[in-house]
Amino acid sequence: MTENQLTYQFYVPEPTLRRLPWYLAYAQLILKEGELHVSSTQIAKNIAVDASLVAKDLSYVQITGRTRVGYDVKELVHVLESFLGFTVSHKAFLFGVGSLGGSLMHDNGLKQFGLEIVAGFDVKYELSGTSINRIPIHHFDRFTELQKQTGVNIGILTVPVEKAQSVSEIMIEGGIQAIWNFTPYRIRVPEKVIVQNTSIYAHLAVMFNRLNAIEECENCKKKITRKS
Amino acid sequence: MTENQLTYQFYVPEPTLRRLPWYLAYAQLILKEGELHVSSTQIAKNIAVDASLVAKDLSYVQITGRTRVGYDVKELVHVLESFLGFTVSHKAFLFGVGSLGGSLMHDNGLKQFGLEIVAGFDVKYELSGTSINRIPIHHFDRFTELQKQTGVNIGILTVPVEKAQSVSEIMIEGGIQAIWNFTPYRIRVPEKVIVQNTSIYAHLAVMFNRLNAIEECENCKKKITRKS
Numbered sequence: 001m002t003e004n005q006l007t008y009q010f011y012v013p014e015p016t017l018r019r020l021p022w023y024l025a026y027a028q029l030i031l032k033e034g035e036l037h038v039s040s041t042q043i044a045k046n047i048a049v050d051a052s053l054v055a056k057d058l059s060y061v062q063i064t065g066r067t068r069v070g071y072d073v074k075e076l077v078h079v080l081e082s083f084l085g086f087t088v089s090h091k092a093f094l095f096g097v098g099s100l101g102g103s104l105m106h107d108n109g110l111k112q113f114g115l116e117i118v119a120g121f122d123v124k125y126e127l128s129g130t131s132i133n134r135i136p137i138h139h140f141d142r143f144t145e146l147q148k149q150t151g152v153n154i155g156i157l158t159v160p161v162e163k164a165q166s167v168s169e170i171m172i173e174g175g176i177q178a179i180w181n182f183t184p185y186r187i188r189v190p191e192k193v194i195v196q197n198t199s200i201y202a203h204l205a206v207m208f209n210r211l212n213a214i215e216e217c218e219n220c221k222k223k224i225t226r227k228s
Numbered sequence: 229m230t231e232n233q234l235t236y237q238f239y240v241p242e243p244t245l246r247r248l249p250w251y252l253a254y255a256q257l258i259l260k261e262g263e264l265h266v267s268s269t270q271i272a273k274n275i276a277v278d279a280s281l282v283a284k285d286l287s288y289v290q291i292t293g294r295t296r297v298g299y300d301v302k303e304l305v306h307v308l309e310s311f312l313g314f315t316v317s318h319k320a321f322l323f324g325v326g327s328l329g330g331s332l333m334h335d336n337g338l339k340q341f342g343l344e345i346v347a348g349f350d351v352k353y354e355l356s357g358t359s360i361n362r363i364p365i366h367h368f369d370r371f372t373e374l375q376k377q378t379g380v381n382i383g384i385l386t387v388p389v390e391k392a393q394s395v396s397e398i399m400i401e402g403g404i405q406a407i408w409n410f411t412p413y414r415i416r417v418p419e420k421v422i423v424q425n426t427s428i429y430a431h432l433a434v435m436f437n438r439l440n441a442i443e444e445c446e447n448c449k450k451k452i453t454r455k456s
Binding site: 154 | 275277326341382390422437
């Protein structure tokens with residue numbers, strides 16, 4: 001990797017990184033349909049993003065489109081998959097084998113996107129020695145020992161809210177460098193540790209509020225209509 | 229509900245709606261620990277958000293803090309849970325009982341946050357009549373009929389990317405008003421339909437990129453050290 005590429009990788013803004021998988025999904029779709037080339041305008045139109053934004057986002061990736069032809073679809077898929085880290089297998093430990101944690105262990109989709117959960121940890125002794133989807137579950141006490149053996153540096157946090165901070169501290173002390181936090185709790189970590197918050201329940205709140213607004217609005221209209 | 233409150237509900241910005249569950253999680257935590265009052269400064273400090281932002285976000289919610297005392301923790305929990313829609317049970321249909329869809333059906337956490345998946349739909353005939361976590365699975369053809377019977381207006385989209393657009397169109401035609409889209413595909417919908425995108429794999433891409441940057445950076449440093 002050249003220094004130039006390195007600089008590129010360092011400065012990819014998060015909104016770009018979140019949009020790139022949309023372009024990938026679209027490119028994979030049209031690749032299946034047999035399309036050979038795609039322009040940023042076509043991508044933009046189909047996924048309802050501004051065309052200049054698509055072009056700007058794709059400028060971070062090492063791919064060049066040809067004038068009036070566009071990007072080679074196969075190349076675009078390949079380059080995006082690789083750029084996004086989906087082609088390399090990243091091993092992860094999961095902390096807290098409750099309902100959500102167990103669900104994530106069930107999800108084979110993660111593997112296709114480059115994440116392999118290699119073990120689950122929980123404080124419940126009755127879970128130790130069992131497995132979900134062939135992934136072994138160990139007692140939380142064994143984490144440090146198993147981290148040393150395997151070097152796993154990604155941790156998925158699915159413990160109850162009240163344990164989120166204390167467990168993340170033990171994770172970091174034990175060698176975890178990136179935490180995928182599924183709890184709604186905002187953990188505080190040293191600067192060098194990466195935290196990705198994915199609170200699916202927060203998304204639920206947004207949806208409920210919008211739906212509620214529509215329903216209230218319809219009730220409004222009914223009331224107004226009744227009055228007049 | 230007064231007209232004033234209604235106006236409030238209509239204009240809650242999405243970033244605020246996404247942060248409110250963090251405040252709720254923190255308030256629930258300190259409620260368990262027996263705290264009676266909490267200030268916006270204390271919330272801000274503990275979850276690493278600016279204090280003025282916390283106060284501004286909470287101004288959307290119908291709660292008033294007392295000077296030098298702060299918010300009543302119990303009231304804060306109650307008001308936030310209710311405001312976010314977590315206290316009402318919203319019924320939802322799930323479309324696409326694959327790995328991710330099945331995982332979501334396994335997750336009992338959703339129910340605690342107000343979402344009850346009442347049925348799953350899939351095109352695979354061998355899945356029809358089976359169930360996951362006591363939630364029945366029907367053939368996709370039965371959706372319109374069951375929607376009419378139940379009035380369910382929330383749909384969870386977990387189909388493969390290439391089916392995302394066509395399935396969402398059938399969902400909307402059949403009466404779905406809010407789509408929780410877990411696919412990385414950007415579906416196009418009529419303006420009145422609510423879409424909440426939760427592409428957990430896109431979050432994974434952000435995490436991989438940041439981790440990669442750190443690793444590359446460490447390799448850099450090693451090279452630089454070796455050279456000097």
